Amino acid sequence: MDTDARPALAVWKFASCDGCQLTLLDCEDELLPLAGHVRIAHFLEMSTAEDSAEPATLAGTGPYDLSLVEGSVTTAEDVLRIHRIRRISRRLVTIGACATAGGVQALRNFADVEEFRAAVYASPEYIATLDTSTPIAAHVPVDFELRGCPIDRGQLLEVITAFLAGRKPNVSAQSVCFQCKRRGTTCITVARGIPCLGPVTHAGCGALCPAYGRGCYGCFGPVPHPNLEAMVRQLRHDGMSERDILRVFRTFNAASPEYAPVPRLIAEETTHPAAEEGPR
Numbered sequence: 001m002d003t004d005a006r007p008a009l010a011v012w013k014f015a016s017c018d019g020c021q022l023t024l025l026d027c028e029d030e031l032l033p034l035a036g037h038v039r040i041a042h043f044l045e046m047s048t049a050e051d052s053a054e055p056a057t058l059a060g061t062g063p064y065d066l067s068l069v070e071g072s073v074t075t076a077e078d079v080l081r082i083h084r085i086r087r088i089s090r091r092l093v094t095i096g097a098c099a100t101a102g103g104v105q106a107l108r109n110f111a112d113v114e115e116f117r118a119a120v121y122a123s124p125e126y127i128a129t130l131d132t133s134t135p136i137a138a139h140v141p142v143d144f145e146l147r148g149c150p151i152d153r154g155q156l157l158e159v160i161t162a163f164l165a166g167r168k169p170n171v172s173a174q175s176v177c178f179q180c181k182r183r184g185t186t187c188i189t190v191a192r193g194i195p196c197l198g199p200v201t202h203a204g205c206g207a208l209c210p211a212y213g214r215g216c217y218g219c220f221g222p223v224p225h226p227n228l229e230a231m232v233r234q235l236r237h238d239g240m241s242e243r244d245i246l247r248v249f250r251t252f253n254a255a256s257p258e259y260a261p262v263p264r265l266i267a268e269e270t271t272h273p274a275a276e277e278g279p280r
Contacts (some may be wrong), residue, residue, distance in 0.1 A: 007065035007164055010042035012085055013070025014078055015105055015133060019150040020072050020096035021045040034157070038066075038164065055109060060195050062088025070107060072098040072133045076097050086140035091163050094136045095156065096123040097149040101221055102255030104149075106133040109255050130235060135256065144169055147221040152204045172203050175223045176216050179207035188213060194236040200226035217248055222258035232265045237275070242266050 011021055025031070025046060040046065041064060067089035086092055095101050102109065108116060109132045117124040136142055146159055146169075155171050162169040172178075177199035180187065188194040190212050196215035203250055204220045228262070235245050249262045 004039050005257060006037060006039040008041040008063070009038045009160070010062070010064040010067045010085075010089065011040075011045065012042070012069045012071075013045065014069065014082070014099070014136070015074040016098040016103065017072070017073030017097065017231070018045060020099075020148075021155050023150050023156060024068070027157060030153075034160065053189060057212075064089045065090045066160065068135050068160075069094050069099050070096050072102045072135060073103060073139055074133045075128060076130065081135060082139050082148050085271055088146070090145045092140070093144045093146060093159055093163065094142050095151050097147065097219065097221060097252040097274075098133075098148050099136050100145040101253040102133040102135050104252050104254065106255035107250060108133055118238055122264065128211045135255065147202050147253075148204050149219040152206075154202055156193065161196055173224055174203045176203055176207050176210070176220070179203050179205070180210050183207055183211060185211045188215060189234070189238065193238055195235050195248075197231070200228060200231045203236075212239045219252050221253040222256050226258055228259070228261055229265055232262065232269050236269055242270055
């Protein structure tokens with residue numbers, strides 16, 4: 001009989017590059033103290049040891065107090081597996097752009113998957129995949145979404161600590177622009193006319209790219225209720241073509257529902273350009 005009273009933590013992988021799981025391993029100094037308070041019951045990136053063997057398409061027996069899920073749903077087996085994980089997890093948190101927005105692989109959602117499959121694989125008939133890459137929340141209820149490609153380790157530790165303590169995670173929903181102001185970075189759009197997605201992108205990266213003279217390209221996904229109309233107008237003003245504007249939105253978070261109006265807004269701005277500039 002297991003007498004370990006520590007909360008059980010499980011980390012699961014779906015379609016992804018493993019980068020967000022590695023962020024947890026990169027915590028290093030913080031990871032050992034965390035392990036003293038949490039029983040890591042399933043984390044194949046770290047160890048093959050687990051409470052019970054995981055069948056190929058499902059999951060262990062659980063229950064798990066907290067499950068962290070990386071990756072998007074891209075196969076029929078993924079659908080079955082995520083429902084199983086949800087049933088055996090008291091709390092389920094999705095980590096990273098793949099799990100929260102379908103990831104870069106969600107570019108398939110705007111193209112012909114059969115063409116991709118035929119171009120990439122020598123024997124495409126052996127490849128079973130869905131036509132779309134979808135976030136975990138499209139299939140099961142999610143208790144919290146942690147954005148980023150990859151996620152920020154400080155935010156990850158805050159989320160784990162918060163759920164184990166029974167409180168709401170203290171993760172800001174502000175934009176990258178707020179982080180630019182806090183670190184004293186001059187706005188690169190105002191000062192140098194560099195296109196930047198900072199106003200509509202979720203904070204979490206520490207405004208790293210603008211600090212080094214590069215426009216934000218949205219790896220932490222959209223803020224709640226982004227002002228996309230003003231953003232598209234500003235990008236046009238800064239010299240970006242229709243194709244380039246669509247491209248910068250269709251990267252790590254291509255399938256984010258918040259970005260769905262972008263093609264329409266690009267067409268409207270091209271047909272009827274605004275008389276005034278977008279907000280600075």
